[in-house]
Amino acid sequence: MSTDTTQPTTGHPASPAYRGLAGVPLSLEPLNRKDFTSDQEVRWCPGCGDYAILAAFQGLMPEFGITRENTVIISGIGCSSRFPYYVDSYGMHSIHGRAPAIATGVATTRPDLGVWVVTGDGDALSIGGNHLIHAMRRNVNMTIMLFNNRIYGLTKGQYSPTSEIGKVTKSTPLGSLDQPFNPVSLALGAEASFVARTIDSDRKHLTEVMKAAANHRGTSLIEIYQNCPIFNDGAFEELKGPSAADALIPLVHGEKLVFGRDGQQCIVRGPSGSLTVAATAEVDEDQILVHDAHRADPAFAFELSRLTDSGVMHQSPIGVFRDVERPAYDDLAREQVELAQQGTDDPEDALQTLLDGKDVWVVA
Amino acid sequence: MSTDTTQPTTGHPASPAYRGLAGVPLSLEPLNRKDFTSDQEVRWCPGCGDYAILAAFQGLMPEFGITRENTVIISGIGCSSRFPYYVDSYGMHSIHGRAPAIATGVATTRPDLGVWVVTGDGDALSIGGNHLIHAMRRNVNMTIMLFNNRIYGLTKGQYSPTSEIGKVTKSTPLGSLDQPFNPVSLALGAEASFVARTIDSDRKHLTEVMKAAANHRGTSLIEIYQNCPIFNDGAFEELKGPSAADALIPLVHGEKLVFGRDGQQCIVRGPSGSLTVAATAEVDEDQILVHDAHRADPAFAFELSRLTDSGVMHQSPIGVFRDVERPAYDDLAREQVELAQQGTDDPEDALQTLLDGKDVWVVA
Amino acid sequence: MTKVQTLDRVVIRFAGDSGDGMQLTGDRFTAEAATFGNDISTLPNFPAEIRAPQGTLPGVSSFQLHFANYDIVTPGDRPDVLVAMNPAALKANIGDLAHGGLVIVDTADFTKRNLTKVGYDENPLENDSLQNYQVVTLDLTGMTIGAVEQFGLGRKDSSRAKNMFALGLLSWLYSREDGGTERFLAEKFAKKPAIRDANIAAYKAGYAFGETTEVFAHRYEVSPATMPPGRYRQISGNAATAYGLITGAQKAGLKLFLGTYPITPASDVLHELSKRKNFGVYTFQAEDEIAAVGAALGASFAGALGVTSTSGPGMALKAETIGLALMTELPLVVVDVQRAGPSTGMPTKTEQADLLQVIHGRNGESPVPVVAAASPADCFDTAVEAVRIAVKYRTPVIMLSDGYLGNGAEPWRIPTIASIPPIDPGFATGTNAVDGSGKQVFQPYKRDPETLARPWAVPGTVGLEHRIGGIEKAVDTGNVSYDPANHELMVRTRQAKVDGIVRDIPDLVVDDPSGEAKVLVVGWGSTYGPITAAARRVRATDRRIAQIHLRHLNPMPANLGDILKRYDTVIVPEMNLGQLTMLLRAKFLVDAQCFSRVRGLPISPSELAGELTEAIDGLATEK
Amino acid sequence: MTKVQTLDRVVIRFAGDSGDGMQLTGDRFTAEAATFGNDISTLPNFPAEIRAPQGTLPGVSSFQLHFANYDIVTPGDRPDVLVAMNPAALKANIGDLAHGGLVIVDTADFTKRNLTKVGYDENPLENDSLQNYQVVTLDLTGMTIGAVEQFGLGRKDSSRAKNMFALGLLSWLYSREDGGTERFLAEKFAKKPAIRDANIAAYKAGYAFGETTEVFAHRYEVSPATMPPGRYRQISGNAATAYGLITGAQKAGLKLFLGTYPITPASDVLHELSKRKNFGVYTFQAEDEIAAVGAALGASFAGALGVTSTSGPGMALKAETIGLALMTELPLVVVDVQRAGPSTGMPTKTEQADLLQVIHGRNGESPVPVVAAASPADCFDTAVEAVRIAVKYRTPVIMLSDGYLGNGAEPWRIPTIASIPPIDPGFATGTNAVDGSGKQVFQPYKRDPETLARPWAVPGTVGLEHRIGGIEKAVDTGNVSYDPANHELMVRTRQAKVDGIVRDIPDLVVDDPSGEAKVLVVGWGSTYGPITAAARRVRATDRRIAQIHLRHLNPMPANLGDILKRYDTVIVPEMNLGQLTMLLRAKFLVDAQCFSRVRGLPISPSELAGELTEAIDGLATEK
Numbered sequence A, B: 001m002s003t004d005t006t007q008p009t010t011g012h013p014a015s016p017a018y019r020g021l022a023g024v025p026l027s028l029e030p031l032n033r034k035d036f037t038s039d040q041e042v043r044w045c046p047g048c049g050d051y052a053i054l055a056a057f058q059g060l061m062p063e064f065g066i067t068r069e070n071t072v073i074i075s076g077i078g079c080s081s082r083f084p085y086y087v088d089s090y091g092m093h094s095i096h097g098r099a100p101a102i103a104t105g106v107a108t109t110r111p112d113l114g115v116w117v118v119t120g121d122g123d124a125l126s127i128g129g130n131h132l133i134h135a136m137r138r139n140v141n142m143t144i145m146l147f148n149n150r151i152y153g154l155t156k157g158q159y160s161p162t163s164e165i166g167k168v169t170k171s172t173p174l175g176s177l178d179q180p181f182n183p184v185s186l187a188l189g190a191e192a193s194f195v196a197r198t199i200d201s202d203r204k205h206l207t208e209v210m211k212a213a214a215n216h217r218g219t220s221l222i223e224i225y226q227n228c229p230i231f232n233d234g235a236f237e238e239l240k241g242p243s244a245a246d247a248l249i250p251l252v253h254g255e256k257l258v259f260g261r262d263g264q265q266c267i268v269r270g271p272s273g274s275l276t277v278a279a280t281a282e283v284d285e286d287q288i289l290v291h292d293a294h295r296a297d298p299a300f301a302f303e304l305s306r307l308t309d310s311g312v313m314h315q316s317p318i319g320v321f322r323d324v325e326r327p328a329y330d331d332l333a334r335e336q337v338e339l340a341q342q343g344t345d346d347p348e349d350a351l352q353t354l355l356d357g358k359d360v361w362v363v364a
Numbered sequence C, D: 001m002t003k004v005q006t007l008d009r010v011v012i013r014f015a016g017d018s019g020d021g022m023q024l025t026g027d028r029f030t031a032e033a034a035t036f037g038n039d040i041s042t043l044p045n046f047p048a049e050i051r052a053p054q055g056t057l058p059g060v061s062s063f064q065l066h067f068a069n070y071d072i073v074t075p076g077d078r079p080d081v082l083v084a085m086n087p088a089a090l091k092a093n094i095g096d097l098a099h100g101g102l103v104i105v106d107t108a109d110f111t112k113r114n115l116t117k118v119g120y121d122e123n124p125l126e127n128d129s130l131q132n133y134q135v136v137t138l139d140l141t142g143m144t145i146g147a148v149e150q151f152g153l154g155r156k157d158s159s160r161a162k163n164m165f166a167l168g169l170l171s172w173l174y175s176r177e178d179g180g181t182e183r184f185l186a187e188k189f190a191k192k193p194a195i196r197d198a199n200i201a202a203y204k205a206g207y208a209f210g211e212t213t214e215v216f217a218h219r220y221e222v223s224p225a226t227m228p229p230g231r232y233r234q235i236s237g238n239a240a241t242a243y244g245l246i247t248g249a250q251k252a253g254l255k256l257f258l259g260t261y262p263i264t265p266a267s268d269v270l271h272e273l274s275k276r277k278n279f280g281v282y283t284f285q286a287e288d289e290i291a292a293v294g295a296a297l298g299a300s301f302a303g304a305l306g307v308t309s310t311s312g313p314g315m316a317l318k319a320e321t322i323g324l325a326l327m328t329e330l331p332l333v334v335v336d337v338q339r340a341g342p343s344t345g346m347p348t349k350t351e352q353a354d355l356l357q358v359i360h361g362r363n364g365e366s367p368v369p370v371v372a373a374a375s376p377a378d379c380f381d382t383a384v385e386a387v388r389i390a391v392k393y394r395t396p397v398i399m400l401s402d403g404y405l406g407n408g409a410e411p412w413r414i415p416t417i418a419s420i421p422p423i424d425p426g427f428a429t430g431t432n433a434v435d436g437s438g439k440q441v442f443q444p445y446k447r448d449p450e451t452l453a454r455p456w457a458v459p460g461t462v463g464l465e466h467r468i469g470g471i472e473k474a475v476d477t478g479n480v481s482y483d484p485a486n487h488e489l490m491v492r493t494r495q496a497k498v499d500g501i502v503r504d505i506p507d508l509v510v511d512d513p514s515g516e517a518k519v520l521v522v523g524w525g526s527t528y529g530p531i532t533a534a535a536r537r538v539r540a541t542d543r544r545i546a547q548i549h550l551r552h553l554n555p556m557p558a559n560l561g562d563i564l565k566r567y568d569t570v571i572v573p574e575m576n577l578g579q580l581t582m583l584l585r586a587k588f589l590v591d592a593q594c595f596s597r598v599r600g601l602p603i604s605p606s607e608l609a610g611e612l613t614e615a616i617d618g619l620a621t622e623k
């Protein structure tokens, strides 16, 4: 008797090119974005940033090559969490905040599934904060896409844990009081092995970051700046359009941390030892720091994460902050089970032996 | 009619010397440690590190000068969480993981109370992780003492979120798989304004750190390494006794990061930009970093936090990692209420006006 | 799809600038209603001029539609719903709207200039002038432009599709099929494919918007009534709850601390209270429902009135902490604005299926008083009652409301603050016992002999220092105790304390005009309206029916058992599968039967009246 | 303080090296028991030599005590409890211990050398050789040294107080007063204050240790019985539960995924399962109970058997996610090892007061099957049954155990694996419907007409891609639906599915040897033992009593109503305030009365027998 419910993967090409998806069967025929489009009408507000993210995801999926049926998307509750309905794969629109926990069960029992979590800033960081940080420290193999619109969309516009201090919302008519989380800093403090940030308005960057996440084995967290035109319009305005080049600090592994339309700005280590933005023209070239996403020590990535404003947004690094190798929880868990199962002959006999124990007596 | 339940503070000296306790009435007569000892027999196992922490706390309280009746201790569930029973103040031994949330309600409504939270590594970081990080980002005025014995004591020895990878416990007979949290890193990632670490075996250091925490307005997190002789004996052995000087890196604001019995080791910024331990004799004196707990940017404190081993403990900084000014949530919340109340004449009239609203019609 | 079952009639008026296509919109909606099988009656209203200046009062065009599930003869006197596409349309029509009516406003044109043009000094959407209505403000124009972007129309043409966005929204609100309108548009604009697609897209976007954003509860209803003399205003259930909590706290001289987490349909309690800090109200939007109730309990420990508000799923999460509240015997008010479950269910739909959850949904023997509001205005009295019980008995109290009550509004006879009795927090101020050695001591679990309430000794009170918690407490001293006899005594004492609240609950008075009814209808919560309407209908046919309605679900009024036993048939209409019914059967061994409807909608009075009639006639035949 | 109410008798043996003070310990414990009013009988057993070599078998000294709440005439044949201070003491005495007995071992002397000295090849504490006992290993010596450090004794003198540590621990275990022993020690060592203080401190430390660490459930009981033929072993309830879950999973060909969070008294289910990875068992210690059940549900979605285990407070936290499980209609087994509540309550004490919580404690109409185990060994069958229902009906199933069952042990007739019927997961493999356009499609909510179960289509199955969630689902398609009629249908269908499980539940067979009883006693869960014992006693007095015991609490067996109505009096003994009683009354309108004891202890058979006797005699008199 087999205790493995995995579908046969025979006939599929060996394994996807992306390390996070290793073990997931590949589709025999090439798929296209339509294959990842379900029959459900997309129901976000006009202009919602969620559309662009969905489109990028659907556009990218065929490239991974994995089958639709081995693709699983788990979401929580929120506007963003309607995402699974629109992708023609297996999916669960679960309950508020719990998607990473649910995905942990999926990922641990099934190495042959590609697992994505879709969540919002309230879902992931308010009610679900604990599951998020624990998933990251465990490094369960999944990609978490955190749609950060810095507001509660679905419940009509209360402030969220990423809203800037002083935000006036339905629940904070006199302005909010709490310091927001910086999701990247939080993730790095929680031992995350892969942390990235991208933005709804840049399809190419979105796609690149999603690919990098899929290529990472373990938990990948992608914070996605997402505009909510209804309840928090323009939250990322300064990071978009013509001003984007001066506001976004692209993080590219192995490349100098230079940004601005003409590369006129750069990141250096200031006299206090802290990272600061400097004018490229005014510093020695070798002072300009080179991005290194693979450092074992998360401190450098953390320093970079602090370059993001916590109030109104004027500046923010995007790209992969950190991407390091660390065994994935689910790989290890399966290894333990497989090791334990080695040499087990007939499972039914083994079970009988277990039930019998060591000290049996007989009543005649 | 008054909506203030605060007891009159008349006759009390103005305010305590410690900023976190500003507004808490001082005792007219000097108190001593016995005053902070309840009539309940202390019921930890022989040799438990909790005893020393309790003793340090009780020894220190009189120095703060605040009245016993304005002292409130809220704990969760765990061995450590029995703490409130032993201190003759107001206290609540609540439920697992929720103490920071409960304390938030206490602190917000009562500026005249000194609020302490006592919690364990399971209580604070496993089930209570979300409340902990949210309390810290909000900066609610309270001191959280996290007794970290890297094990679940009360439930008889399962591994905890701070246990080292590979730990064999009742629930992980083949060894644990999850990367532990570094509580200091986690706190820094969660925007904490005060984060410190100390150890049960060093009464003087314990006391100093508790004082520093009380002097900080907002949430102060103190991680306390605490030995559990029954289920995790010796977890901090290398940080104690004769080897302590070589293993503990004392953090003192404004002082050089030098440690070891003869100051033979020090912290410098290595060529990669990361902090590293170096031999004092082998580096230039001005390369040795000076501790700065007051930097606005938490990155330096974060870098220091990474000097702690995450497996078996051989090295760890102790002292105050970070101590910066940031408005406390509860101070701001009270300010909003007080401002809103200004100019309110008779509250009953005001209420009637509210009920009436703007558009009343009369049925005769 | 959806039938509008619980509404007997609705009057909608679409109003906008002449160029806004209001007539088309009205026509289409009428067509949808007609197709749907409603009886209809309409009243189009054009500006006198062919093309009045844009944005002015004379330029307003409107279309009124009355549709109903019975014969109607007029287009309705006062609209229940007003869709206003600009300031002029609002100004011109708002006066006709019934109190509590729904106003949907397109905010796009609410600029200073346009406001001035029609004589508004202030933006009416930003002051309290629309307080007596349910106002939904939306950037219809902006959203429409967003929705049709892809069709490459100019801004002006794009924005013209906003009437279809509005229609889509209304169609969703009244659960209409959209096929007809789509076909209509396809035909009408067959030659202008971009315009056609834009209109269809706008229509669909409006529909989708309604569905996605939880902006609306479902429907509303204006119940006409003959009213006792007094001063009245319009009030929604969630506002009434907030006001009741403020009033209760003030009457007790306590700060009010709301710890909560947003959730439909309870969020408005937070929104309302967060505007009322001038009453010493603290509102704390916590990280989740567990933290919310935890912080509220902390506030109660500190001597404030701790309150938490939520809906079903959040209620489930709070269970453990409510257990701690009942073990620590601290006042706490928990407001559950119920919605359709289970799980996420249908967040914007109403239901009353949390009754057994709030009564039984905690580990161990954990009795908690439960009160339920019967109507939007009744939320006020129920909230005050919840505060009174919580403070007097030192106990968590659960107040049940539901989506229908919370979002619904009705005229409210405004009470005089002075007429509401004060609530005595009775804080402990000194020792209350003598120990073995003759020393005066404070015992935190020494109870008031009558109420069985324990003393509420607030931090800051000298000499009363004590520790409480969730582990079983020794009688009187409150020390940790694992003693079996003590546990048994404490379990029974906590039960007796809650049971004893019955002393404060007035006996039920049966509404049985004839005094000879054989059938009793028993209700609780928001079924009050439908049950009352159904009873009236039944009585109008010269049949006899008795009615009682429970505010107190735990404990129940003392004379309830006697009343139940007096009737041949007991019918309990509930928007669940029979939750009160089961409690009544268990407690009184009466063969109560549930009239159960679980549709996310209020019970239909006519359906219920039919059922009651059958029951009455059935009994008559039997004899 | 505590009386040992539920134990009729206990036999304890203290064993150690001659120098370990076992006789003193035994004497003192005897004195405590005598003072307490127990009947006692003792058997001291000294080594033949005056001073046998330390750590050898001949050096072992022991003291056996039998104490009971009725007349006893022997010191007992087999001890129920063995306290072994070193390897020799263990080796010399373990053979006498009753199956399932408790062994408390001081580990300090279990060195390789000492083990070899007495002929142990392996450390018996580290292999499975003590599997048939409840073994508690403690560093008594180390803890004693720690506790007496302050008195400045040498290591040797310090460690000699370990017998008092052990005595303190046992005194706590049997809830004895410590005053007497303290006085005794004070007197005995009056002239050696350091020794006196050390002994008293050690005694107190042992007592405090017991109380603090939750090392022990409360008491245990060895129930003698005449047994049917078969192969037997000793098993505890929590182990039996774990084995049942493994067996169920294997019978269904599923991986078993346990998502859990430690909590007394359920943690041993985790501990046991985490040792059994060789059966394809995954154990996940989550960050909290919510994550635990969430991960389990995720595993079920992925095609494994998701299981979660907890106790009362954790159960409260899982409610929302169980709601999601029932909405998504996925198999899930939830084990609740109940403890005394409410809130934290008394974690190490037993109770059965979570019944109404598990039946009603979720938002909305959320029916979930509930099964309960009657004895430690019965946990096995009950767990298999829970798996069977969960898999067959695609539903969360709650299995109730309690602290008494979980930690208690009893002889178990070992089943043959082959005799246990297989469980068919019946995974969906292909499309199951045809859509409007004639296309073959998969409908995730199209139900099996008989069981009403929906298909379980596991990710990885080509062509069956679908989305599920907590929002109300449309019939068949499973799409999101807010349609009122659909909601009503789905609510009733989910209820009907659970109700329909009754078809699989065997009719109850009444145990009524005479066939003429007028009084029926109805039980569920761990009251089975006490009720059976009480019924035997009643019958032994020539009275008639009928007994039934429920494994299935929701739904209940089909013939239950008929049975209840056949008796004049129905008595329901429960360790709560009447939770099953209330369900029976509501469902069957039968005047069932609860024999309620809420003391954190099993019901006393003698007390219950008294009550039953009175009920029987009362009926007789009436007539």
Ligand SMILES: Cc1ncc(C[n+]2csc(CCOP(=O)(O)OP(=O)(O)O)c2C)c(N)n1
Pocket (backbone or CB within 6 Å): A077, A078, A079, A080, A081, A095, A096, A119, A120, A121, A122, A123, A124, A147, A149, A151, A152, A153, A154, A155, A160, C261, C262, C263, C264, C289, C313, C314, C317, C344
């Ligand atoms: C237990 C529970 N609490 C509260 C809610 C209500 N709720 C649904 S989504 C949400 C927050 C949504 O914000 P976010 O996660 O940022 O998602 P967005 O809508 O912005 O995409 C809340 C509070 C719920 N569904 N369940």
Ligand SMILES: Cc1ncc(C[n+]2csc(CCOP(=O)(O)OP(=O)(O)O)c2C)c(N)n1
Pocket (backbone or CB within 6 Å): B077, B078, B079, B080, B081, B095, B096, B119, B120, B121, B122, B123, B124, B147, B149, B151, B152, B153, B154, B155, B160, D261, D262, D263, D264, D289, D313, D314, D317, D344
């Ligand atoms: C809701 C809930 N889940 C689980 C438990 C069981 N429990 C009590 S304390 C504890 C962990 C204790 O570990 P820690 O916080 O590290 O404290 P320590 O005992 O080590 O001081 C657990 C799992 C509980 N009481 N309540």
Ligand code: SF4
Pocket (backbone or CB within 6 Å): A043, A044, A045, A047, A048, A049, A050, A079, A080, A149, A153, A154, A227, A228, A229, A230, A231, C212, C213
């Ligand atoms: S409310 Fe905001 S986040 Fe939600 S769908 Fe609309 S635009 Fe998007």
Ligand code: SF4
Pocket (backbone or CB within 6 Å): B043, B044, B045, B047, B048, B049, B050, B079, B080, B149, B153, B154, B227, B228, B229, B230, B231, D212, D213
């Ligand atoms: S189990 Fe460990 S942490 Fe708990 S009281 Fe004992 S020594 Fe201390």
Ligand SMILES: [Mg+2]
Pocket (backbone or CB within 6 Å): A078, A120, A121, A122, A147, A148, A149, A150, A151, A152, A153, A160
């Ligand atoms: Mg959001």
Ligand SMILES: [Mg+2]
Pocket (backbone or CB within 6 Å): B078, B120, B121, B122, B147, B148, B149, B150, B151, B152, B153, B160
């Ligand atoms: Mg711990």
